[in-house]
Amino acid sequence: MKKKTTIYDIAEKLGLTAATVSRALNNNTKISLNTRKLVLDTALEMNYEQNKLALALKSGKSYNVGVIVPRIDSNFFSSVIRGIEEELYPKGYHVIICQTHNQENIENEKINSLVNVQVDGILMSISNANLEENKGFNKLLKNKKTPLVFFDRKKDIKGISSVTIDDFKGGYDATKHLLDQGCKRIAHLSNDRNFEIFRNRYLGYKQALSDNGIEFDESLVIETQSNVLDGRRVARLLLDMETPPDAIFSSSDFAALGAIQEIKESGFNIPEDICVVGFSNEPFTRFMELTAITTVDQFPLEMGRTAAQVFLEEVSNTGDTKITKNVVLTPQLIIRKSSLKHKEG
Amino acid sequence: MKKKTTIYDIAEKLGLTAATVSRALNNNTKISLNTRKLVLDTALEMNYEQNKLALALKSGKSYNVGVIVPRIDSNFFSSVIRGIEEELYPKGYHVIICQTHNQENIENEKINSLVNVQVDGILMSISNANLEENKGFNKLLKNKKTPLVFFDRKKDIKGISSVTIDDFKGGYDATKHLLDQGCKRIAHLSNDRNFEIFRNRYLGYKQALSDNGIEFDESLVIETQSNVLDGRRVARLLLDMETPPDAIFSSSDFAALGAIQEIKESGFNIPEDICVVGFSNEPFTRFMELTAITTVDQFPLEMGRTAAQVFLEEVSNTGDTKITKNVVLTPQLIIRKSSLKHKEG
DNA sequence: TATTATGTTGTAATCGATTGCATATAAACC
DNA sequence: GGTTTATATGCAATCGATTACAACATAATA
Known part of the structure; x- marks a missing residue:
């Protein structure tokens, strides 16, 4: 009252x-x-x-940062956000969450909306591989005062900082591991390679093959959505091939899970007949009892923390020259049962 | 520039x-x-x-709402938040995320902090069972203009809206199901019963026992933290009893998982020797291949949406009398292998 | 022609805090 | 005692938008 x-x-x-x-x-x-x-x-x-609003109006700083992700209810993104919040709150910042559901128009709208409420910066994982064509995004770019930091799904744009993992290495290590297990016909469940993360995992996969004298077979690379159902669909295609693969490296844990389900139901054994490696280290990959899934950890908490730190450096930079940082974290292959043919592996 | x-x-x-x-x-x-x-x-x-800041200052409405949760990187909370964001964004609101890590002082601080940045409302799942003793919280209570909505972990306070599930029914149904499986010595992994959710699950458990002629045995109820490790610890205690239980109803999926691990490693079979039921329907409970975990779904997405709707009703209420809504969603028992002794169950 | 109504725009206060510049008081100095 | 200097506070503009009220011009009416 x-x-x-x-x-x-x-x-x-x-x-x-x-x-x-x-x-x-x-x-x-x-x-x-x-x-x-x-x-x-x-x-x-x-x-x-x-009254922080009055202060914000006067000073031009709202002490809010916007975080844009495809969705928040996946372990990867919620962990990144956790890292961001934990890093920024002690510095006086609040974190505003926006989801895009991978829809470009929504992403556009939310970027605009955040700029409108005068956030001091935006940390985002892009949903649109052609982000540069966005009006809202370009407005943000021109306004050099508001730092923008990409994490995970980034776009290589001059002057924009980013925190990612070395997806090439992730793809390379996963594939190398499968080769070490004696696999010769390794399929790859890729995804839209207009996104750097998927392109790089794919390139790592190719390089590992080439480094180990395995000829690249285009028919073994299939674009797959990152969900269980599509993993099943694609596994079916692979199993129906004249010569099915003896291993699958999936860009997504969810697709890997779907593939595993389809493979098992078709009477094949994992890892004996087909080895499977996923990507992201989602919690369920560890908890699966029969075939815990080999996967690549992306250290989302650290990614979030680092992205937040990069943002903090940029906002506190009062100089005329903008600092741009492109941090690349090192992923870690986590070997579990789904790909372990040899106990000594 | x-x-x-x-x-x-x-x-x-x-x-x-x-x-x-x-x-x-x-x-x-x-x-x-x-x-x-x-x-x-x-x-x-x-x-x-x-400039929304200027508008906010003038109008006294920031079009921001704060959401306080123990942590964001659990499927339950991130799903609730997803629901909240999806419901509020179309109405022009942004969602500010805060985590407490179950620490009372942090919760206090974040409440204050949110009030300070003039959020138009707070949606929260409490971390402190004695929230009324908080200074910050009481300040919020007195200021009737800013709606407060509890979800899941609520406190029964007059004049405060809430959205929860019927935890009593959840506990009752889970226990009843175990009884139907022929279990007679059902242990309960509870948690701090100063929180309504844990108290109600416990009460549902007791009622189901009593309704079915099973005498309540206090030694079978153990306070357990909601994590894998503590689940293991507590399972050990139960297994070491003179007469171990033939079933466990856990207030947490994570503790249930720990218990399952401990039980299996001790040479017992699930569900033949011991049935296990968890709570929350975390994704991994479904993906476990050998013993997918029976659990109680809390419909977090719907909970988030509903909490957001209740908030919207309260802010748009210009009348003198405050509306208070206490929505109770109905949980759903999801029966899986970890408790299914009889195929026809 | 004087008066009222109507439509359109301007004036200035307001939201709450910050800050450059001016000013008043007192102390210090010659 | 008069002038300088330090200290403490006030004045008023500013951030960007909204809005009650005033004011003006024009058209309609008596």
């Missing part, structure tokens, strides 16, 4: 000016110690709380 | 007043159609975007 107390209320009560009260609250040395103490005490007594 | 255009810029360019421009942009009929069109066109041309 009763309005919040403002510096004017305090000023009036003490027969001072709002200016003096403001300075006193900010511990400005121009104000005498007596007055400062008096104001502080009265503020406490009157339950004064600074 | 170049500043954002404001209504003053437009006004100056057109030889008008900011007031007129403001009205024109808001399609006020007091402004002539000609001027309105002129202003609108010029605004477009000059890339004008309304």
Whole structure:
């Protein structure tokens, strides 16, 4: 009911000016110690709380950052967000969450919307491989004051920072591991390679093959959505081939799971007949009892933390030259049963 | 580099007043159609975007809502948040995320912090069973203008809305199901029963026992943290009893998983020797191949959506009397292998 | 022609805090 | 005692938008 107390209320009560009260609250040395103490005490007594909106308007800083992800209810993204929140909150920032559901128009809209509410920066994992064609995005780009940091799904744009993992290495290590297991016909469940992450995993896969004298076979690479159902669909295609593969490296844990289900139901054994490796280290890959899934850990918590740190560096940079950082984290292959033919592996 | 255009810029360019421009942009009929069109066109041309901070300061509405959860990287909470975001964004609200990690002081601090940035409401799942003792919380309570909605972990406080599931029924159904399987010595992994959710699951468990002529045995109820490790610890205790239980109903999927691991490693079979039921329907409970875990679905997405709707009703309520809604969703028992002794079950 | 109504725009206060500049008081110095 | 200097506070503009009220011009009416 009763309005919040403002510096004017305090000023009036003490027969001072709002200016003096403001300075006193900010511990400005121009104000005498007596007055400062008096104001502080009265503020406490009157339950004064600074109106951050007014401050934001005056200073141009909202102390909000926007985070845009395809969806929040996947372990990877929620872990990244966790990292971001934990890193930014102690510095006074709040985190605003937006989901795109992989729809470009929604992504567009949310970028605009965040810019509109004067966020101090945006951390995002892109949903649109052609982000540069976005009006909202370009507006953001031009406005160099608001830092933009990509994580995971990034676009290689000059002057924009990013935090990713070395997807090439992830793909390479996964494939190399399968080769070490004696696999010769390794299929790859890829995804839209307009996205760097999928392109790089694919390139790592190819390189590992080439480095080990295996000829690349285009028919073994299939574009697959990152979900269980599509994993099944694609596994079916592979199993129906004249010579089915003896291993699958999937860009997604979910697709890997679908593939495993389809393979098992078709009477094949994992890893004996077909080895499977996923990507992301989703929790369920560990908990599967019969065939815990070999996968690549992306360290999402660290990714979030790092992205937040890069943002902090950029906002605190008052110089004229913009700093751009492109941090690449190292992924880790986690070997589990789904690909382990030899116990000593 | 170049500043954002404001209504003053437009006004100056057109030889008008900011007031007129403001009205024109808001399609006020007091402004002539000609001027309105002129202003609108010029605004477009000059890339004008309304400064929401200024608006927020003037109107007292920030169009931000705060969401406080113990942690975001669990499927349950991230799904709730997904529901909240999807429901609120179309109404113009942004969602600010805060985590407490179950620490009371952090919860306190974050409540204060959110109130400070003038959120229009707070949706939260409490981390402190004695929330009423919080200063920050009480401040929020007194300020009836800012709606507060509890979800899942609530506190029964007069005048505060909530969205929960019927935890009593969840506990009852789970226990009843175990009884139907022929189990007679059913242990319960509970948790801090100062929280309503855990108390109610416990009470449902007790009621089911009593309704079916099984005497309640206090030694079979153990307070357990909601994680795998503590599940193992507690399972060990139960297995070491003179007469171990023939079933476990756990308030947490994670503890259930730990228990299952411990039980199996001790040479017992699930469900033949011991049946296990969890709570929450975390994704991994479904993916476990040998012993997919029977659990209780809490419909987190719907819970989030509903909580958001309750919030919207409260903010749009301009009347003098506050509406309080306590929505209780119905949980669903999902029977899987970990508790299914009889195929026809 | 004087008066009222109507439509359109301007004036200025407001939201709450910050800050450059001016000013008043008191202390210090010659 | 008069002038300088330090200290403490006030004045007023600013951030960007909204809005009650005033004011003006024009058209309609008596």
